[in-house]
Amino acid sequence: MKRILLGNGIVGLSAAFGLCRTAASDDTIVIVGKKSRPGAATLAAAAMLNSFAEIEVGGLEHAVDRFRFEISREATKLWPQFEKDLIAASSIDFDIGGGPSGGGELGTFIINNTAADDLDDANFDAIRDALVDFGEAHQLVAPGDIPNYKPHQRYRATRALYIENEGWYNPRLVLAALERALELSGRVQFVDASVVRLEANAGGIACAHLDDGTVLSGDQFLLATGATSWDVLDRSNLDLQVQRVFYGIGTSIEIRSPDAPLSKVVRTPNRGLACGVYAAPYFHGRDQDNDRVLIGASNFIAPTLHLHGRLTSVEGLLNSAMRQINADYYRAELIRVNVGARPTSQDTYPLLGPTEISNLFIATGTKRDGFHLAPLISVLVSRLMTSGAVEDRYSWFRPDREPLRTLTRQQAVDKAVRHQISAAYQHGFEPATNRMPEQLAQQFRDNVERLHDQVGARDWGIPPEMLDMYRYGHAKA
Secondary structure: OEEEEEOOOHHHHHHHHHHHHHOOOOOEEEEEOOOOOOOEHHHHOOOEOOOHHHOOOOOOOOHHHHHHHHHHHHHHHHHHHHHHHHHHHHOOOOOOEOOOOOOOOOOEEEEEOOOOOOHHHHHHHHHHHHHHHOOOOEEEEOHHHOOOOEOOHHHOOOEEEEEOOOOEEOHHHHHHHHHHHHHHHOOEEEEOOOEEEEEEEOOEEEEEEEOOOOEEEOOEEEEOOHHHHHHHHHHHOOOOOOOOEEEEEEEEEEEEOOOOOOOOEEEOOOEOOEEOOEEEEOOOOOOOOOOEEEEEOOOEEEOOOOOOOOHHHHHHHHHHHHHHHEHHHHHOEEEEEEEEEEEEEOOOOOEEEEOOOOOEEEEEOOHHHOOOOHHHHHHHHHHHHHOOOOOHHHHHHOOOOOOOOOOOHHHHHHHHHHHHHHHHHHOOOOOOOOOHHHHHHHHHHHHHHHHHHHHOOOOOOOOHHHHHHHHOOOOOO
């Protein structure tokens, strides 16, 4: 059997790694993707294994959200063995990050500082409560005891949590190890091109048309091109209804800071429609000067790909790093600005699994969690493409489903207002000593309510990060 994997990011490579272990020995695996990976989300990632650290207030109330959290936790548990298998299969004598074999240490510090508003407090409490409820190893710590945490005094944390089993990897080293392992398998072919469209016949997908003119036929196809997946489907004119996938443009910056290296992640809770501010170790190898730090991350949803970061994103990250993480970063060297497009579906949930076209599978919509989910996706996709036996609840994420509507209108409006106010404070909002905060919140609320009316969202809520996509007609009710 010839299996065509369209996409060479972390999702596509992980799926191929799984297939090399489970598919028949005479199967052929072809991976299609540009070597440069333009727009790949992984290239801007800090590759943090954060499940509890991403919890928001009310974020586990719906069954679908609880299941997404479950698979996130499962992925964290799978990473140590995945790392060992990857290092063994790649035959490369280097470490790839903060796992059991890596050069750093597991562990994430969550800081509750005063740089935004009380949404941080609520999300910090939600994280702490979930840690207790699920019996996850953690402890409250004094912010001043966090290694190389030295914020500006006006932005210092008042509380901090340490989560023992949430760590990090260098995503570029992991990608290199995956590529090497797949090359050594002797079963994988790499094609340095991008897929333009798919062509179907009566039996399903017959072939993929590539941008270099190649027409690639196969028996099974996996579409895992990240945020471009929907564009490929749109050009293919298939009899298949898949909700739109947008580009969650994320920017991160790599710095060199010999005075303040890190071995553990330091981050805020989620805030302002994004993952907050973080500093993560950017490990380069056992024999290297591991004084690199990755600062992130910005986020905005767009209908088209942006290959370059916005100045406001870079400026915000630099200021946040110096004010909220370590004031001595003003002496750090700026090594690189990374930009990646996180695949974000219209309903914000993953698109994972088979489609109504019998030989077409899709794996995208993972937002900023694609790297974290890699070991689980490796098992899940390879199983779907061989035996098809997976847990029933994965059908919630079937790619050709109707958009999931897990928020009520009231929940969505409340959440949108709260996050927009949080974002305003993050970006320097200083209200007058009158009713300005309440007036601004009411203005936000009126605008969000009006948008719900305009798109006919009366008994369901628009995910807050999708407001502009609905407002400008890119997302349809």
